[in-house]
Amino acid sequence: MNYRLLSLAVAGCLALGAVSCSDDDNDGGAGGGLVPGTTVNPTTVFPNGMPAQAGDYTITTDASGLVTKIVDGNETTTFAYGSISRATTYDAYMKVEWGGEDSYVEFYCTLNKQGYIDYALEYDTDENGNTDTEEWWFTYTADGRLKTMKRSEGDNEVTTLTYSGDDIVKVDMVNEPLDPADFAETHATIAYTDATHATPIDNISGLMCYDDCFCIDMDEMEPAYYAGLLGRGTAHLPLSAVEDGDRYSYIWTLDADRMPEKLIVRNHSEYGDYDDDPIFFRWK
Numbered sequence: 001m002n003y004r005l006l007s008l009a010v011a012g013c014l015a016l017g018a019v020s021c022s023d024d025d026n027d028g029g030a031g032g033g034l035v036p037g038t039t040v041n042p043t044t045v046f047p048n049g050m051p052a053q054a055g056d057y058t059i060t061t062d063a064s065g066l067v068t069k070i071v072d073g074n075e076t077t078t079f080a081y082g083s084i085s086r087a088t089t090y091d092a093y094m095k096v097e098w099g100g101e102d103s104y105v106e107f108y109c110t111l112n113k114q115g116y117i118d119y120a121l122e123y124d125t126d127e128n129g130n131t132d133t134e135e136w137w138f139t140y141t142a143d144g145r146l147k148t149m150k151r152s153e154g155d156n157e158v159t160t161l162t163y164s165g166d167d168i169v170k171v172d173m174v175n176e177p178l179d180p181a182d183f184a185e186t187h188a189t190i191a192y193t194d195a196t197h198a199t200p201i202d203n204i205s206g207l208m209c210y211d212d213c214f215c216i217d218m219d220e221m222e223p224a225y226y227a228g229l230l231g232r233g234t235a236h237l238p239l240s241a242v243e244d245g246d247r248y249s250y251i252w253t254l255d256a257d258r259m260p261e262k263l264i265v266r267n268h269s270e271y272g273d274y275d276d277d278p279i280f281f282r283w284k
Contacts, residue, residue: 042228053282067227074099077223102127146231166235188215188243192236200236208233215243
């Protein structure tokens, strides 16, 4: 086991009070511990430095470079790594809490040999202590980029990413409802050149804004990407997207090292264009 994981194996049991290392709940999940040779290494996702800030996220890492906490306003996500048990063995744990509220969300995750989440069991606990469960499944390309995401919520939504080279060019989401009336689908296309960029912008940071740029809805799972647990970013920064007729442009500001420091999402509609609030990035 990688020394970072070894040093955090105990933390996985002790650091977070909600994690039980002897919990015998029957979750029916797909655990089993780390695949031999697996490491959790966020630098495989962020090769030129970890983000300290990404939009409203403030990201905390430990001395070994692992993300331990992400704060977004009153929302705090904490992480633990190692041999974490809840009826079966998991490789990583993530808990999302809202300040002043008794509700919270937990994710028990197994990792593939690349060190990325391939399965997650989600526990949603409301303010009355009632718990619902959801499941997530992920697959990746051979070089560690997200290929499919399936989530049991929403009648087993399946998101499929299509690549050209190392860039996502199409994102399709469909669900698998028992009732045909509940069928839903979305389709998005992504472009990396525009009228002012004949050549794509290299993504040397590894940044991957799943929701803001690629129309991929991850809800409370999204912070896992900034912990280096959901695969590598595209080779270039996206410049526009069209999702079911809705059009978006992405305006990037880079710093002197060609790392993104600001993103503006511009919405185009028949009534005119408007910009969302800027998204700022800060790098360690």
